[in-house]
Amino acid sequence: MPSQTVDTWHHGAQWLNAQETRFALWAPDARSVSLTLQNGHSLAMQPQPDGWFVRTAPCPKGTRYRYCINDDYEVPDPASRSQDGGLEGYSVVIDTRDYSWQTPHWKGRPWHEAVIYELHVGALGGYAEVARLLPRLAQLGVTAIELMPLAQYSGHRNWGYDGVLLYAPHDTYGSPNALKQLIDQAHGLGLMVIVDVVYNHFGPQGNFLPGYAKAFFLEHSHTPWGARINYERREVRDFFIDNALMWLLDYRVDGLRLDAVHAINDSRFLHELAQQVRQHTAPDRHVWLNLENEFNQAFLLEEDYNAQWNDDGHNVLHVMLTGETDAYYAEFAHNKSEKLARCLSEGFIFQGQHDRHGKARGEPCAHLPPSAFILFLQNHDQIGNRARGERLHQLCPAPALRAATTLLLLSPMIPLLFMGEETATPEPFLFFTDYTGELAQAVSDGRRKEFAHFITHGDHAPPDTLADPNQRETFERARPSLNPAADDASRGAMLALYTQLLRIRHQSIIPRLQGARALGAHVLSAGAVAARWRMADNSVLQIAINLSDQPAAHTLVPDSAVLFESQANLAMDLQDNHRLQPYSALVSLVGAPPSSSPMESAHE
Secondary structure (H helix, E strand, O other), rough: OOOOOOOOOOOEEEEOOOOOEEEEEEEOOOEEEEEEEOOOOOOEEEEEEHHHHEEEOOOOOOOOOEEEEOOOOOEOOOOOOEEEEEHHHHHEOOOOOOOOOOOOOOOOOOOOHOOOOEEEEHHOOOHHHHHHHHHHHHHHHEEEEEEOOOEOOOOOOOOOOOOOOEEOOOOOOOOHHHHHHHHHHHHHHOOOOEEEEOOOOOOOOOOOOOHHHHHEEEEEEEEEOEEEOOOOOOEOOOOOOOHHHEEEHHHOOOOEEEEEEEEEEEOOHHHHHHHHHHHOOOOOOOOOEOOOOOOHHHHHHHHHHOEOOOHHHHHHHHHHOOOOOOOHHHHHHHHHHHHHHHHHHHOOOOOEEEEEOOOOOOOOOOOOOHHHEEEEOOOHHHOOOOOOOOOOHHHOOOHHHHHHHHHHOOOEEEEEEEEHHOOOOOEEEEEEOOOHHHHHHHHHHHHHHHHHOOHHHHHOOOOHOOOOOOHHHHHHHHOOOOOOOOOOHHHHHHHHHHHHHHHHHHHHHHHHHHOOOOEEEEEEEEOOEEEEEEEOOOOOEEEEEEEOOOOEEOOOOOOOOEEEEOOOHHHHHHHHHHHEEOEEEEEEEEEEHHHHHOOOOOOO
């Protein structure tokens, strides 16, 4: 844990032994703080320098407690490790060491082996239901599950980005030990676990910090979610760093995905967090730190963080697949092919160019390896932040999606899948919350205003076709059916495609991936691009993709060993007619042993 002086404390309840627990609350604006127990006892906490209140009390694990501020009102512990009854209930003292791990020697897997599957625990039914899914994911070729935020939020349903008790896994998903059991089972199957964490804001309901710790925030500086968090304060930085270490040390997760760090906008804090993680995890563990960052700050990926979600790559591919150019997609409406070529050869598309708001965005990144970029065709944002939550297979031609999926799963970038895409699940993934009253209305109104920027999904759409985030039905509709029926040919074909491509990735891409470097990419014609990468064994990986409805002139390099063609006879047509068919992709290796590079077709 971060180093402490005599005047600083770890946030929350620290279970010391069978009978004693130390409670610490940073409340610089409080006159007094009492520890209120569920049994009715109240114990005054001793004030300490710098706004801390501390008390060691005879409280065994399982003790239910709250804090009483100024003898006026009670609040949950902001660093509660577990809640009984949600935000309105009691915080619970737990022993973080009372789970018996079945995989004690697990060290993780190298980053270049990552194939990430993002999922929402609540939508899948809780930790136990997610655990039942793990064998199928491992068999598919997934090597990591990424759990959308787990922190306790208001109500029973939420994406998780409105968490207010960041140390407490949400109580409706299962107990802290049930989460550990899920992680343990994942490790037993060779699956890493990444937790999505939100360190840029707290949710709009149930955050009591402003009442007794105003210095946690900067009232003069705001994010889209309210006052900016004050990372200048040691106590605040420790709150988040300790939280990161909790997930990695107590729950033994293999990595963290930091949400929207552009809203943190404090590179010193991000550097310190990464350094503390590296210092406090064993040197032989594989620990992954990933970012979402609209600023495309390449320097953060040089040493501190493994990779960043490549929103630029998604956006240009989405425009090419669907033709949608509303809102932020407008930035990718022109020179699409050139932008895709830049993405494949360098990583980010925006590397200092001006965005639609006239602001320069991004930094040069061509010096970074392809594995510094996480590529995806779908994720929770890009599906859920649509008015109707449509999935990509419902928005574009099937052959084009097969071609784009080929690029996703066989390029040297790290692929991320969103739950259900591998079986073309028909259910939408909608935005859902569980608020009431004025906040519920504000959330619904805010969604409608957001969709006003999307011409095809705007306010002129019939009101009854836009799902109300607060209705339970909206949540139920967003729960995916992951197993297609035996007679559902289209969904079965999608699963077969993902299985086949991931088998090729594990056999022919991952063994060559560590140290791979882009050699460049060029436009073949409008909608078609060819890219090349030098792999670790000095072979050259080539991907040619055509997302247009017209053939593109292209020639297969002599002595290429074809790994995959998304359409039957694609390689033969390239050799004979020097053209890449519409809506197709071809992947090949040059300079690799022929026995290691079997050709496969999407129509075997």
